[in-house]
Amino acid sequence: MLLTRTIRVVLLFGFTVAAVAVLAAAGGCQGPALMTAAGSAGAAGEQAVATTPPEKSGVQLWAETCGRCHNLRDPAWRSADAREVAVHHMRLRVPMTGEDQRAIQKFLRGD
Amino acid sequence: MKWKHLVLGWMAITALAAALLGEEAPATPAAPAADKPAGVTPPPGVPPAKPPQAPLGLFLLTGDADFTFAAQRGSRGVFEGAVAPMLLWQPCDRVLLELDLDLSLANNPVTGGTDKSGTVALANLSYIVNDRLTVGGGIFEMPFAAFHSHFDPGWINRLPDEPLPYGERGIAPDQGIGFFALGAFPIADSRLTYNLWWTVSPTLLIDDPDAAGSIDFGNFHNFKYTNRNSGLRTAGGRFAYIVCPAVEVGYSIQASEMNPEHFKHVDALLQAVDVNFVKEFDEIKGTVRAQAEWLWSNVRRATYDPTGALGFGPLRFDNERSGGFGLVSYRPTKCGNAFLKNTEFVIRYDWLRIPEESPGGGGEERWTPGVDYWITPSCVIKVAYEWDRLHGAPDAHVLLFQFAIGF
Numbered sequence: 001m002l003l004t005r006t007i008r009v010v011l012l013f014g015f016t017v018a019a020v021a022v023l024a025a026a027g028g029c030q031g032p033a034l035m036t037a038a039g040s041a042g043a044a045g046e047q048a049v050a051t052t053p054p055e056k057s058g059v060q061l062w063a064e065t066c067g068r069c070h071n072l073r074d075p076a077w078r079s080a081d082a083r084e085v086a087v088h089h090m091r092l093r094v095p096m097t098g099e100d101q102r103a104i105q106k107f108l109r110g111d
Numbered sequence: 112m113k114w115k116h117l118v119l120g121w122m123a124i125t126a127l128a129a130a131l132l133g134e135e136a137p138a139t140p141a142a143p144a145a146d147k148p149a150g151v152t153p154p155p156g157v158p159p160a161k162p163p164q165a166p167l168g169l170f171l172l173t174g175d176a177d178f179t180f181a182a183q184r185g186s187r188g189v190f191e192g193a194v195a196p197m198l199l200w201q202p203c204d205r206v207l208l209e210l211d212l213d214l215s216l217a218n219n220p221v222t223g224g225t226d227k228s229g230t231v232a233l234a235n236l237s238y239i240v241n242d243r244l245t246v247g248g249g250i251f252e253m254p255f256a257a258f259h260s261h262f263d264p265g266w267i268n269r270l271p272d273e274p275l276p277y278g279e280r281g282i283a284p285d286q287g288i289g290f291f292a293l294g295a296f297p298i299a300d301s302r303l304t305y306n307l308w309w310t311v312s313p314t315l316l317i318d319d320p321d322a323a324g325s326i327d328f329g330n331f332h333n334f335k336y337t338n339r340n341s342g343l344r345t346a347g348g349r350f351a352y353i354v355c356p357a358v359e360v361g362y363s364i365q366a367s368e369m370n371p372e373h374f375k376h377v378d379a380l381l382q383a384v385d386v387n388f389v390k391e392f393d394e395i396k397g398t399v400r401a402q403a404e405w406l407w408s409n410v411r412r413a414t415y416d417p418t419g420a421l422g423f424g425p426l427r428f429d430n431e432r433s434g435g436f437g438l439v440s441y442r443p444t445k446c447g448n449a450f451l452k453n454t455e456f457v458i459r460y461d462w463l464r465i466p467e468e469s470p471g472g473g474g475e476e477r478w479t480p481g482v483d484y485w486i487t488p489s490c491v492i493k494v495a496y497e498w499d500r501l502h503g504a505p506d507a508h509v510l511l512f513q514f515a516i517g518f
Contacts (some may be wrong), residue, residue: 063346069387070266089171095245096302097302098242
């Protein structure tokens with residue numbers, strides 16, 4: 001039983017390391033942009049809002065953090081208050097640092 | 112030393128580190144204009160300044176809804192409508208109340224009647240202690256592996272149904288009642304995130320001839336079980352490393368002590384690893400998403416129906432189960448054609464292995480190719496065909512249609 005568990009852990013570790021290596025080699029860690037809002041929004045009426053800034057900023061954190069799981073919605077879709085609550089809620093779903101939360105909220109406020 | 116003690120120790124060290132290392136979050140997050148990061152482009156239509164907060168704080172009504180039709184050869188189709196309204200209340204910058212109801216209605220092809228369901232999926236209060244630590248309690252979504260916390264709602268999930276480890280015979284917890292702590296640490300451009308939880312234990316089913324030995328994770332909706340398992344006898348956590356924006360790798364562990372009535376105490380250990388990837392490639396003019404998870408559970412050996420009174424015992428078996436899924440999708444987001452640009456091609460392989468000798472046991476594996484059409488970023492029509500192979504039972508292939516929306 002213990003041997004089986006040990007083998008399983010070793011296999012899992014190997015699987016994880018291999019997966020990360022393959023994804024990184026495939027270009028996953030090259031370049032700062034995860035995806036553009038234009039590509040994600042896509043449908044008529046959605047506007048392109050994200051670009052690739054020279055350093056990590058609110059818009060980039062927004063695209064990276066939110067776009068990792070779901071399509072990006074036009075921020076203007078919700079009111080400023082609603083966007084603030086939504087980002088707070090998402091901090092509970094996918095933990096982010098306080099700095100990241102504030103940067104995203106600042107971008108969504110248009111500061 | 113028990114697994115539970117190891118998990119508790121690990122959790123305590125992480126929470127302590129977060130409390131000590133986290134910097135105080137300012138009550139008002141607004142920064143002076145001079146600190147505006149380079150390259151920030153305010154989105155069109157976004158108001159430039161934050162309006163003063165209302166005396167009662169901020170409210171948001173959000174959620175999701177989906178309508179699914181499943182057609183299976185030899186049986187009547189199943190139509191299901193589900194809506195999950197969520198109320199969020201932020202009385203101040205650090206506090207958030209989440210209240211979410213899951214309501215669904217479906218026809219039952221066997222009885223010819225209607226199945227109605229309504230549960231409180233979320234009812235919790237959280238407090239941001241500092242930039243690295245948030246604590247809370249109540250009914251909350253268990254971030255065991257990544258699917259429930261990241262991809263569960265119909266407008267995010269790329270296929271109409273959940274992977275097998277999260278289904279009816281699943282081995283992953285979905286909600287819990289208890290306390291939680293979570294946070295993240297920056298490591299250069301990468302992030303290390305953690306979730307910790309202490310909850311009422313799930314229930315080990317002991318008298319169901321079709322499911323004895325399985326764990327009921329939704330037990331806390333039944334206060335009889337909740338009382339029986341009183342005390343926070345489950346501890347768990349998920350630790351994830353966001354290697355770079357495109358790649359996240361996570362490991363989850365949960366140890367539970369379960370106390371079924373008139374039965375011995377039984378420990379359960381659940382573990383999972385998950386990898387998520389998403390990136391838009393110029394070379395193939397589109398976005399690739401990949402998700403993979405591997406989960407397994409180990410419930411201590413026990414003798415079910417020891418007297419044979421229930422008709423299936425005495426039965427004793429190694430209660431080790433495992434499951435997982437791999438999903439890949441491609442959406443030509445950089446294609447010039449508007450229709451193709453909003454079309455996403457998906458394929459998933461998922462499996463579940465349950466000991467053959469256990470009640471309701473046997474393996475299952477599925478291949479599910481599908482096509483999604485995105486009407487808006489949070490509104491999607493999905494079509495999928497599921498090749499479902501059940502070990503020791505007839506195959507259960509099914510055609511699925513779904514309309515899902517997030518609001």
